[in-house]
Amino acid sequence: MSDHRTEIHSGEFRQSRHYPVAAAVEDVAAQSFSRLYPDAQWPPVNAQFADVYRLAAWRLLTPITVVAALDCAVLTSREWLSLNECEQSEWIAQAQGTNSLLVRTAVGAMTAESVAAI
Numbered sequence: 001m002s003d004h005r006t007e008i009h010s011g012e013f014r015q016s017r018h019y020p021v022a023a024a025v026e027d028v029a030a031q032s033f034s035r036l037y038p039d040a041q042w043p044p045v046n047a048q049f050a051d052v053y054r055l056a057a058w059r060l061l062t063p064i065t066v067v068a069a070l071d072c073a074v075l076t077s078r079e080w081l082s083l084n085e086c087e088q089s090e091w092i093a094q095a096q097g098t099n100s101l102l103v104r105t106a107v108g109a110m111t112a113e114s115v116a117a118i
Contacts, residue, residue, distance in 0.1 A: 006094045008074045010051035013058065016070055021054050024118070028057035031117075032110040056111040059099055068095040 013019060021029070030042040033053045043050040059067050068091040069080035080088065102108035 005075055006091075007071050007098045008055075010048060010055045012074050013055040013070075014048075014051050016074065018058060018062075018070060019054075021058055022061075025054060025057045025061055028061060028111060028114045028118070029053035031114040032057065032107060035110045035114075036106060052107060053111070056102060056107050057115070059095075059102060060108075060111055060115045064092055064095050064099070067099070068092045071095055071098075 008016070029050070030053075033040070033042050033044070033050070037044075065088075068088070071094070072078060072080060072083065072091045083091070103112045
C-alpha cells in the first residue's frame with residue numbers, strides 16, 4: 001500500500017475510467033447536493049465542487065472491491081490483478097475505512113441517506 005495517500009481525490013476520479021459517471025451516481029450526487037444547498041442548482045458552476053459529490057456517491061454505490069482497485073491503480077500505478085490476495089485485502093480494508101469516515105462528513109452523510117433511499 002501507499003505510504004502516503006490511500007484514497008483518490010475528486011480530480012483524480014474525474015480523470016479515471018469511471019468518469020463520466022452512471023446515471024445512478026449522478027442522481028445521488030444531485031440529491032445530496034440539493035439537500036445541503038436547497039437554493040442552488042445542480043450541477044454547480046464549479047465542476048470540481050460537483051465532482052466531490054459525484055465521487056462520494058460513486059464510492060458508496062460501487063462495490064468496495066472496485067473502489068479499492070481504483071484507489072490502488074491511481075495511487076500506485078499497479079493493476080489490481082497484479083496484487084496478491086493480502087495486498088488486495090489491505091486496499092479493501094482501507095477503502096472500507098475511507099467510506100466509514102466519508103459518511104461522517106456532511107457530504108457523505110447526505111450521500112449515504114440518498115443511497116439508503118434507493
